[in-house]
Amino acid sequence: xxxxxxxxxxxxxxxxxxxxxxxxxxIKKVIEEVYQLHGFYALDTxxxxxxxxLMAKTxxxxxxxxxxxxxxxxxxxxxxxxxxxxxxxxxxxxxxxLTFPFKRYQIGKVYRGERAQRGRFREFYQSxxxxxxxxxxxxxxxxxxxxxxxxxxxxxxxxxxxxxxxxRKVLNGFIEGMGINADLTExxxxxxxxxxxxxxxxxEELGELGLDPEGVNKLVExxxxxxxxxxxxEKAAGFGINTESxxxxxxxxxxxxEGIESFNVPADCFCIDFSIARGLDYYTGTVYxxxxxxxxxxxxxxxxxxxDNLAAYYTKKTLPGVGMSIGLTRLFYILNEKKYISTNIxxxxxxxxxxxxRKDYGKASEINAYFISQGIRSQVYFENKKVKAKMKYxxxxxxxxxxxxGEDEIEKNVVSIKNLATGEQQQISKEEAVLLVQxxxxxxxxxxxxxxxx
Amino acid sequence: xxxxxxxxxxxxxxxxxxxxxxxxxxIKKVIEEVYQLHGFYALDTxxxxxxxxLMAKTxxxxxxxxxxxxxxxxxxxxxxxxxxxxxxxxxxxxxxxLTFPFKRYQIGKVYRGERAQRGRFREFYQSxxxxxxxxxxxxxxxxxxxxxxxxxxxxxxxxxxxxxxxxRKVLNGFIEGMGINADLTExxxxxxxxxxxxxxxxxEELGELGLDPEGVNKLVExxxxxxxxxxxxEKAAGFGINTESxxxxxxxxxxxxEGIESFNVPADCFCIDFSIARGLDYYTGTVYxxxxxxxxxxxxxxxxxxxDNLAAYYTKKTLPGVGMSIGLTRLFYILNEKKYISTNIxxxxxxxxxxxxRKDYGKASEINAYFISQGIRSQVYFENKKVKAKMKYxxxxxxxxxxxxGEDEIEKNVVSIKNLATGEQQQISKEEAVLLVQxxxxxxxxxxxxxxxx
Numbered sequence: 001x002x003x004x005x006x007x008x009x010x011x012x013x014x015x016x017x018x019x020x021x022x023x024x025x026x027i028k029k030v031i032e033e034v035y036q037l038h039g040f041y042a043l044d045t046x047x048x049x050x051x052x053x054l055m056a057k058t059x060x061x062x063x064x065x066x067x068x069x070x071x072x073x074x075x076x077x078x079x080x081x082x083x084x085x086x087x088x089x090x091x092x093x094x095x096x097x098l099t100f101p102f103k104r105y106q107i108g109k110v111y112r113g114e115r116a117q118r119g120r121f122r123e124f125y126q127s128x129x130x131x132x133x134x135x136x137x138x139x140x141x142x143x144x145x146x147x148x149x150x151x152x153x154x155x156x157x158x159x160x161x162x163x164x165x166x167x168r169k170v171l172n173g174f175i176e177g178m179g180i181n182a183d184l185t186e187x188x189x190x191x192x193x194x195x196x197x198x199x200x201x202x203x204e205e206l207g208e209l210g211l212d213p214e215g216v217n218k219l220v221e222x223x224x225x226x227x228x229x230x231x232x233x234e235k236a237a238g239f240g241i242n243t244e245s246x247x248x249x250x251x252x253x254x255x256x257x258e259g260i261e262s263f264n265v266p267a268d269c270f271c272i273d274f275s276i277a278r279g280l281d282y283y284t285g286t287v288y289x290x291x292x293x294x295x296x297x298x299x300x301x302x303x304x305x306x307x308d309n310l311a312a313y314y315t316k317k318t319l320p321g322v323g324m325s326i327g328l329t330r331l332f333y334i335l336n337e338k339k340y341i342s343t344n345i346x347x348x349x350x351x352x353x354x355x356x357x358r359k360d361y362g363k364a365s366e367i368n369a370y371f372i373s374q375g376i377r378s379q380v381y382f383e384n385k386k387v388k389a390k391m392k393y394x395x396x397x398x399x400x401x402x403x404x405x406g407e408d409e410i411e412k413n414v415v416s417i418k419n420l421a422t423g424e425q426q427q428i429s430k431e432e433a434v435l436l437v438q439x440x441x442x443x444x445x446x447x448x449x450x451x452x453x454x
Numbered sequence: 455x456x457x458x459x460x461x462x463x464x465x466x467x468x469x470x471x472x473x474x475x476x477x478x479x480x481i482k483k484v485i486e487e488v489y490q491l492h493g494f495y496a497l498d499t500x501x502x503x504x505x506x507x508l509m510a511k512t513x514x515x516x517x518x519x520x521x522x523x524x525x526x527x528x529x530x531x532x533x534x535x536x537x538x539x540x541x542x543x544x545x546x547x548x549x550x551x552l553t554f555p556f557k558r559y560q561i562g563k564v565y566r567g568e569r570a571q572r573g574r575f576r577e578f579y580q581s582x583x584x585x586x587x588x589x590x591x592x593x594x595x596x597x598x599x600x601x602x603x604x605x606x607x608x609x610x611x612x613x614x615x616x617x618x619x620x621x622r623k624v625l626n627g628f629i630e631g632m633g634i635n636a637d638l639t640e641x642x643x644x645x646x647x648x649x650x651x652x653x654x655x656x657x658e659e660l661g662e663l664g665l666d667p668e669g670v671n672k673l674v675e676x677x678x679x680x681x682x683x684x685x686x687x688e689k690a691a692g693f694g695i696n697t698e699s700x701x702x703x704x705x706x707x708x709x710x711x712e713g714i715e716s717f718n719v720p721a722d723c724f725c726i727d728f729s730i731a732r733g734l735d736y737y738t739g740t741v742y743x744x745x746x747x748x749x750x751x752x753x754x755x756x757x758x759x760x761x762d763n764l765a766a767y768y769t770k771k772t773l774p775g776v777g778m779s780i781g782l783t784r785l786f787y788i789l790n791e792k793k794y795i796s797t798n799i800x801x802x803x804x805x806x807x808x809x810x811x812r813k814d815y816g817k818a819s820e821i822n823a824y825f826i827s828q829g830i831r832s833q834v835y836f837e838n839k840k841v842k843a844k845m846k847y848x849x850x851x852x853x854x855x856x857x858x859x860g861e862d863e864i865e866k867n868v869v870s871i872k873n874l875a876t877g878e879q880q881q882i883s884k885e886e887a888v889l890l891v892q893x894x895x896x897x898x899x900x901x902x903x904x905x906x907x908x
Contacts, residue, residue, distance in 0.1 A: 005510035007547040007768040010502060010531075015544070017551060018495035018558070025496055037826045039803035039833030039853075041472035042479055046577050047501060047563060048464060048522070048533075056459035068502070068531075070524030072567060077464075077522075079502075090469070093461035097471060099850040101837060103802070104472065109501060113526060123500050133837070140815055140836040147819075151826075262816035264823050314461040348557070349493035361594055362716035365601075369718050372491045372605075379493030382594040383555060383587070396553040399493075 012114070012122035014329055019346035019398070024332050026345045026449050027156060028107060031127050031326065034152045035105040038144070040129060043106045045086040051076040054085055056313040066113035079111040083128045083325070084310075091132055092314030100134035101141065107328065119337075121329050130323030132310055137320045139252050142286040142306055143259025145324050149290065149302050150265045152326070157342075157448025160293045161301070162269060164226070166276035167253045167286050168305075173246025174222055174239070174274075182209040185281075191223050192277040195296075199224075223275040229257040232272045249285070256286055284308040288324055294452055298334055302326045340452050344444055347398040350437050351378040351417075354390045356406035363410050367403070367430055374434045376441075394420060401437055466568075466576035468783055473800035473852070478786050480799045480903050481610060482561060485581050485780065488606045489559040492598070494583060497560045499540040505530040508539055510767040520567035533565040537582045537779070538764075545586055546768030554588035555595065561782065573791075575783050584777030586764055591774045593706050596740040596760055597713025599778050603744065603756055604719045606780070611796075611902025614747045615755070616723060618680070620730035621707045621740050622759075627700025628676055628693070628728075636663040639735075645677050648729040649750070653678075677729040683711040686726045703739075710740055738762040742778055748906055752788055756780045794906050798898055801852040804891050805832040805871075808844045810860035817864050821857070821884055828888045830895075848874060855891055 009015045016024055036042070051069055055061060055078070068079040080086055083106045091102060107127045114120060129148060131141045146163045153161050175187055190205045199220060206216040218239065225235050236250060253272060260270055278287040283305035290302040304324030311319050335341050351371055355364040364380045371378035381390050394402045404416040409427065417433050418425040419440075428436070463469045470478055490496070505523055509515060509532065522533040534540055537560045545556060561581045568574055583602060585595045600617045607615050629641055644659045653674060660670040672693065679689050690704060707726060714724055732741040739760035746752055758778030765773050789795050805825055809818040818834045825832035835844050848856045858870040863881065871887050872879040873894075882890070 003513065005506055005767055007543040008504065008507060010500060010504060013500040013502065015499055021496055021498055037831050039831055041802050042475055044475055045469055046464060046467040048467065048577065050464060052459055053462060059457065068526060072522060089461040099847060123502065138836045138838060262819035313459055315458065348495050365716040377491050377493055382592045384592060393553060
């Protein structure tokens with residue numbers, strides 16, 4: 001016998017308690033269901049890929065991210081660090097067999113060896129949704145993606161969010177139109193901080209780039225515009241910018257807003273915000289980020305945008321796309337820490353059957369099989385313990401209904417069912433017990449999974 | 455711009471087409487639903503663990519399996535090669551917070567660097583279900599596990615299977631009772647081959663171990679016994695063995711058979727088979743394997759058994775358990791190769807809406823949102839292409855219903871819905887369209903996912 005090794009889990013690797021895992025899975029399930037309702041294919045690419053393939057963009061160089069890379073035999077391998085590069089590989093590789101626009105979602109674990117700290121993870125779920133076109137992709141798709149995210153969050157009960165939308169062409173065109181001659185990347189990097197630092201800091205930093213004070217003031221004024229469609233477009237027009245890029249960006253934004261409205265997304269769940277820049281070299285048009293109104297400190301919980309070309313480093317085909325990604329592990333961690341997730345969804349069964357005696361195990365199994373055939377999650381406690389130990393099992397697991405089964409019940413062909421929340425107990429037929437539990441389940445399903453307002 | 459890298463996937467890493475992925479996910483979903491109906495918690499342990507932890511059993515030595523092991527910084531890491539060791543770690547680590555019997559399932563990818571060949575995978579899903587006791591675990595649990603597997607396979611449409619059951623104590627006790635003085639492991643290794651080689655080979659190999667011919671003949675006769683409970687137990691009794699181990703094994707087998715019957719598992723879906731030995735040093739009592747009757751060449755598609763102590767290398771607590779595992783990736787690969795999986799489940803949507811003109815996109819979105827609110831998977835084709843290209847999209851994706859939406863329909867507040875299988879087209883209200891599609895979905899849901907008999 002080997003020596004005892006202390007069982008432990010790597011730091012930065014989320015490993016949930018059984019109850020928390022049920023909560024996590026409930027959230028994941030809602031996300032998946034919404035993606036599926038909208039006709040998105042599920043993909044499931046490998047966790048391991050050739051390093052050369054995953055780092056094609058940089059010619060095999062690691063891309064700033066701390067990654068898990070190693071060799072096995074003479075193969076240079078990397079654990080995926082996002083779901084976008086595997087998507088690009090997949091679409092380029094299977095181009096001939098795919099139908100475009102290709103709509104896919106993927107919810108999977110990715111790996112980054114970042115410094116471990118509270119709320120930061122090295123293994124975490126991303127939940128991505130993208131639409132890829134072949135050569136072209138209608139701007140209307142830029143409205144579908146946030147509308148789906150709206151449905152995900154609403155169904156989760158997260159009604160306290162706003163999807164902020166901008167278009168990179170608007171910012172680029174504005175800067176161009178103002179005749180600002182500074183490094184665009186540098187300007188956008190500063191602009192992107194508008195929510196985090198005082199206006200004066202922005203003005204000062206932009207001034208340091210050599211921009212004239214008037215230009216700086218106009219730019220800062222511009223990026224502070226936010227709100228619903230019409231008013232924002234009027235304000236933007238007031239700046240008198242008339243570059244091709246600016247006009248194209250504004251017209252795309254108008255199409256996106258119109259599209260989002262046609263998906264019945266309420267006006268308070270999205271807005272235009274000219275300060276959003278996001279990922280400076282990746283996105284080329286529409287950009288999104290999603291904030292929780294009561295928790296701006298969390299930052300964006302779902303971001304994305306439009307890119308001109310998904311897979312330039314794998315194929316000569318032009319594959320434009322638009323997508324968003326939910327950082328599921330981090331979002332769950334925060335919501336769970338703040339106790340915003342319903343505990344009603346953390347019981348593994350709806351019914352627990354407690355046979356009084358070993359000789360009643362067979363009858364208990366039969367009744368259990370009946371409940372399960374009716375779609376009710378049910379289990380039997382088969383250990384030969386005292387009644388107190390049996391009840392403790394139900395309590396610990398939070399199972400709402402307990403069925404006590406003894407000679408009396410078996411003889412009368414009934415069950416004694418006890419509602420552990422109310423303490424109410426009654427002898428009814430197993431068919432009546434199904435109706436009772438189904439009613440409770442219907443009530444439970446109408447409850448929100450996430451409740452920030454409480 | 456970096457050079458173009460050929461997009462490719464590692465050999466032995468399954469990466470499915472969008473349609474095959476939908477089939478795979480349908481199977482996975484049924485397995486999960488059945489596990490959940492029976493009150494099993496879902497676990498989701500990390501893919502990466504400390505090598506010291508994963509290889510605790512052997513004191514850090516690799517265990518014959520080709521594994522993915524590497525160092526990052528000064529941490530020695532291993533990608534999990536099964537789901538049992540992580541379960542042992544989890545239960546030992548969280549012992550104080552868990553309620554026993556602890557019932558969990560885990561469906562996840564595991565990694566083994568075996569030689570890549572057709573149908574052999576290096577990254578593959580295992581689908582495990584286990585019940586862990588604290589100090590003791592009633593034998594009735596050994597009946598629950600195969601009963602759940604029976605429900606999984608039946609719901610999948612795989613009616614052509616038999617779960618074979620044995621008990622290691624029976625074999626051990628038989629050999630002991632016969633006074634056979636050979637290496638038990640060696641005897642069992644030979645016994646385990648009874649289905650694959652002729653009886654004479656078994657007799658010869660056992661003879662070579664120094665067993666007397668009479669003993670060999672009795673043993674070979676014994677391990678060929680298989681069938682339903684009563685007859686098997688009578689035959690076994692006829693051998694006049696009376697060791698403690700043998701009697702205990704037989705009495706446990708009797709309890710398991712009785713238990714399985716009380717779960718309403720039909721008699722032709724399970725049998726006792728005294729030749730089943732499985733994993734020579736791990737299981738200590740009941741053992742199972744599951745064969746497809748028409749495809750014995752596939753071998754066991756779901757195996758498992760009872761073990762005395764799950765986590766001896768992590769804790770001094772005695773944690774007996776019982777479980778089974780489905781090799782999901784391999785099973786899927788075989789069923790899909792043989793075209794046994796329904797193609798009706800490979801469409802990503804139930805309805806595709808085709809607006810005639812760009813100006814109808816808004817109306818199309820509204821109708822789409824309505825269908826989705828009714829739980830119907832629906833999408834709109836938003837590309838500005840010719841009708842032929844639009845219809846080709848529906849065809850390629852295999853979407854059963856197409857809605858043609860133009861000025862005429864919008865004015866009359868109806869939709870033109872076409873059943874692509876029958877070619878039938880009608881103008882009805884969107885509410886009627888929902889009913890039409892729901893009927894088709896109900897019919898589809900009653901179809902089997904897997905159909906071997908065809």
